[in-house]
Structure formats: structure tokens, C-alpha cells
């Protein structure tokens with residue numbers, strides 16, 4: 001039964017979710033299924049289905065960002081019932097769920113508010129599990145490089161909570177009493193984590209939480225004065241809000257970020273802040289199925305996923321401050337290929353996605369430039385190799401002008417490498433060998449694709465693909481088409497770039513020089 005449920009839910013995640021619009025037990029917000037209508041609601045061929053599934057990790061983050069689907073909202077009773085089921089028949093302990101909930105909160109915060117800008121965090125924790133989530137989040141935030149403080153005025157005398165307090169004390173996280181807290185929280189903190197009440201809140205807030213909630217409400221008066229105020233991150237429910245009816249009199253707190261756990265509660269529909277995240281990546285399919293939960297998939301290994309619209313940003317304000325170790329002339333390899341290998345190894349070790357992806361720029365005889373990404377498939381003293389279609393635009397341009405440049409950008413490492421040189425086709429044997437090492441689907445794809453030519457529609461590609469798939473279904477060798485093969489760029493110029501603060505980056509350029517009839521690489525530092 002379990003495997004059937006798992007299977008069913010996986011399929012639902014891929015294809016069936018957009019068909020859910022109403023269910024008896026949950027209310028749904030239906031986003032305009034713009035992309036969904038073209039991708040999901042049309043009959044798709046088996047190839048489309050398979051390729052979508054295999055890419056579901058990457059697609060999932062896109063899906064949630066584009067608000068493609070409807071999201072379920074829970075009533076208070078449903079939230080409590082799910083909690084009981086998780087901790088009853090499903091075998092979870094409260095400690096486990098709280099740990100995952102608190103970690104989700106900390107990772108959501110870290111996705112939006114970087115510790116370099118928002119370091120001082122105050123977690124205001126209530127007496128129940130919401131408060132426990134706040135204590136766990138504070139601990140993870142400490143390990144993520146933030147400076148957390150905790151206000152925990154009504155401590156729950158249970159081993160779980162006293163354990164969480166001890167863990168924080170062992171990290172020297174300061175505990176502040178309500179009397180210690182400044183009346184105006186805006187000067188001392190960058191982030192206020194509202195972990196006072198979750199889905200069991202009822203009635204009007206009692207002391208001391210009434211006053212603490214009021215201090216968060218007051219912060220919005222600073223909005224008019226344009227004074228920088230701390231951001232408010234509410235865990236699961238903005239404290240003081242009715243779990244289903246939200247901010248009834250409109251005078252409650254207005255969080256900037258809401259981290260819903262398991263599934264958003266009904267009040268989250270009224271959340272107007274910039275960042276709505278979902279955390280609590282522990283919902284087993286049996287729960288999702290029972291409550292007809294429709295939730296976006298979590299991307300990759302993430303503990304949280306953005307739901308709701310991404311914030312509108314002023315693009316001109318987007319910038320990173322690069323902080324890297326010094327990159328000095330005396331540290332580098334004398335041979336740029338060795339230096340490239342060293343940095344490539346670092347990119348591999350840093351677990352970057354597709355570190356071998358590089359931008360290839362070419363220009364035809366008319367001098368017009370074009371760039372595109374290709375995958376590096378080999379590098380040695382002879383140069384840099386990639387594979388492609390010999391009748392594509394890049395191939396035409398390379399036949400007219402056999403010069404190109406390559407560009408690598410390793411974002412996580414603040415590094416860029418530029419390479420320029422002349423290009424030749426690799427030998428037929430080399431292309432043959434590489435072609436047959438590729439997955440059979442990609443081999444067929446290379447036959448089907450007359451790269452860079454106009455196709456009347458995707459169906460044409462599918463149809464040809466399926467015909468060839470059938471033809472080669474006996475496992476026989478798929479012949480490499482003559483129009484497919486590799487190129488090798490022989491480098492004449494390298495530049496290794498590493499981002500530094502205040503835009504004073506490191507740039508080391510290698511250019512060939514002849515000294516006493518011998519070719520050596522001259523290394524120059526260029527101004528950033």
C-alpha cells in the first residue's frame with residue numbers, strides 16, 4: 001500500500017496536480033496556470049512525459065516560482081489533526097518535527113536575508129511548539145553565521161524545551177527577558193523572528209505576549225519615517241492573527257516573511273509581505289493524499305520552497321559583494337592549463353552545478369558575434385573540447401572564422417575564466433568514440449536535431465525521436481551522424497578572475513611570449 005501511495009503521489013506531483021481545483025476539506029488558491037496550460041493540460045507524448053520527470057528537480061523550483069499551481073490552505077482543525085497523525089500513527093516524535101520545522105525557518109531566512117547585512121536576530125518564543133520552532137531556528141541561525149538573541153518569557157518545563165535552551169546556552173546565545181528588551185526594537189536587531197504562537201492560538205493574546213506583539217506592530221510606524229527597521233519573520237502564523245480569519249481588525253503585525261509549516265493555514269491567504277516560504281519537508285504521501293494537499297515540490301535538497309509571488313525588485317539594486325581569498329601572482333601555476341585544472345577541481349569540490357558549462361562566442365565573416373553555452377568535454381595541453389552539430393550557426397561561423405572565446409563563470413567561487421584561441425574540428429575517431437559514450441537518448445536526439453534550423457513544432461521532434469527509438473529498440477549501435485562532432489580550441493590567451501570587495505577584483509592574464517626561441521606564458525595583472 002505504501003509503495004502504491006508513493007507512486008501515486010509522485011505521479012500527481014508531475015502531472016495530475018493542476019487538475020485539482022476543489023476538494024472537500026481544503027480551500028485552494030488557484031493561480032493562473034499560464035505555463036501549466038501549455039505544459040500539463042495538453043496530451044503529451046511519452047518522450048515529453050519522461051523528459052519532464054527526469055528534470056523534475058529543476059522544474060520544481062521553476063514551477064513554484066511561477067505560481068503555476070494552486071496551493072492548499074489548512075483550517076485550524078486540519079492543522080492540529082495532521083500534527084496528531086504525524087506524531088501518532090506515522091511514528092514521528094515532536095522533537096524530530098520541531099527540528100525540521102526550525103531548520104526550514106532558518107534556511108528560509110538565509111535564502112532572503114544574508115548574514116552580512118542582517119546579522120542581529122531576535123527570536124521571540126512563545127510557550128508552545130511554535131516557540132520551540134523559534135528556539136531551533138535560533139540555533140541553526142547561529143551556525144549559519146547570524147548573531148541570535150532569544151526572548152523566551154514563558155518557558156515550558158519539559159525536557160524538549162529545556163534541552164533546546166541548554167543547546168543555545170552552550171553556544172553563548174544570549175537570553176533576554178522582556179524587561180531587558182528595548183522598547184523600540186528597531187535599533188538593536190535586523191531580524192525579528194516571531195515564534196510566539198502557531199496554529200493553536202485562540203482568543204486575544206495574554207501578557208506578556210500582548211505587549212511583545214504590540215512592539216512588532218509599532219515598527220511599521222517607522223515605515224513612514226524611512227528609518228531602517230528590522231524585518232519580521234513569522235513562523236507558521238503571524239502571532240495574534242486568527243488562524244483562519246487572519247488579521248481581523250487590521251491592526252496586527254505585518255510580517256515581511258511568513259514561513260508556513262507543512263501547509264499554509266487559511267490566514268496565510270491574507271499575508272501581504274514579500275516572502276512567503278513553505279517548510280516542513282516531512283509530509284508523507286499518505287498525509288498529502290488524505291488531506292488532498294497540493295503543495296509545490298521542494299527544489300533539490302532544500303528544506304524550504306518559496307510560495308507566492310517572488311518580490312518585485314529594482315534590477316539596478318541587485319549586486320553581490322564578492323569576498324574571496326587573495327589571488328596572487330606567486331600562487332599561480334606557470335602553465336595556464338594547470339591553473340585551469342586547479343580551478344576546475346575547486347569548482348568540482350564546491351559541488352557546483354555543471355562546472356563544465358561554458359559560454360562559447362564566435363563570429364562569422366560579417367563580424368557579427370554570437371554566444372551560446374556548450375559543455376566542455378575535455379581539456380589537455382592541446383586545448384578545450386566540446387561537441388556539437390557541424391551544420392549549426394556556430395559551425396558556420398567557425399568555418400568562416402576559426403577563432404572563438406570561451407567563458408566559464410563559477411558563481412559559488414566568485415571566479416571567471418576567459419580563454420581565446422583558434423578552433424579546429426577534432427578527429428572523426430575522437431567524435432565517434434565520444435558519441436557512443438553518450439546516453440542513447442542523446443545519440444538519437446543528435447540525429448533528430450538539425451540544429452539551428454527552424455522546426456514547425458515540438459511534435460515533429462518527438463515523432464522522429466519515437467521512430468528512431470523504435471528502430472534502435474533492439475539495442476543495436478546508433479550510427480553517429482556525419483553532421484555531429486567535436487571542436488578543439490587551442491588557447492592563445494587566458495584570464496583568471498576572482499571577485500573581491502569594492503570591485504577591486506584579481507585579474508591575472510596569461511599570454512604567450514617567445515623567449516630565446518622558447519614559448520613561455522607571461523603573467524600580467526590587469527586592473528579590475
Ligand SMILES: NC(=O)C1=CN([C@@H]2O[C@H](COP(=O)(O)OP(=O)(O)OC[C@H]3O[C@@H](n4cnc5c(N)ncnc54)[C@H](OP(=O)(O)O)[C@@H]3O)[C@@H](O)[C@H]2O)[C@H](O)CC1
Pocket residue numbers: 082083086097098101126127128129130131132133196197198199200201202203204205206209235236237261262263280
Ligand atoms: N506539523 C507541523 O507543521 C508542525 C508544526 N510545529 C509548530 O507547532 C505549532 C503549533 O504548536 P502548538 O504547541 O500546538 O501551539 P502554539 O505554539 O500555537 O501555542 C500553544 C500555546 O500558546 C498558548 N496560547 C494560545 N492562545 C493564547 C493566547 N491568546 N494568549 C496567550 N497564550 C496563548 C497556549 O496556552 P493555552 O493555555 O491557551 O492552551 C499554549 O501554551 C505550529 O504552528 C508550528 O509552528 C511543530 O514544531 C512541528 C510540527
Ligand SMILES: Cc1cc2nc3c(=O)[nH]c(=O)nc-3n(C[C@H](O)[C@H](O)[C@H](O)COP(=O)(O)O)c2cc1C
Pocket residue numbers: 354357370371372373374375376386387388389392393394395451452
Ligand atoms: C548548459 C548548456 C550546455 C549546452 N551544451 C551544448 C553542447 O555541448 N553542445 C551543443 O551543441 N549545444 C549545447 N547547448 C545548446 C547551445 O547553447 C545552443 O542552443 C545550440 O548549440 C545552438 O547554438 P547555435 O545556433 O549558436 O549553433 C547547451 C546549452 C546549455 C544551456
Ligand SMILES: Cc1ncc(COP(=O)(O)O)c(C=O)c1O
Pocket residue numbers: 375387388438439442
Ligand atoms: C544540443 C546539445 N548537444 C550536446 C550537448 C552536450 O551533451 P552531452 O553531455 O550529452 O554530450 C548538449 C548539452 O546540453 C546540448 O544541449
Ligand SMILES: [K+]
Pocket residue numbers: 130194195196197198234235236237238239
Ligand atoms: K508565529
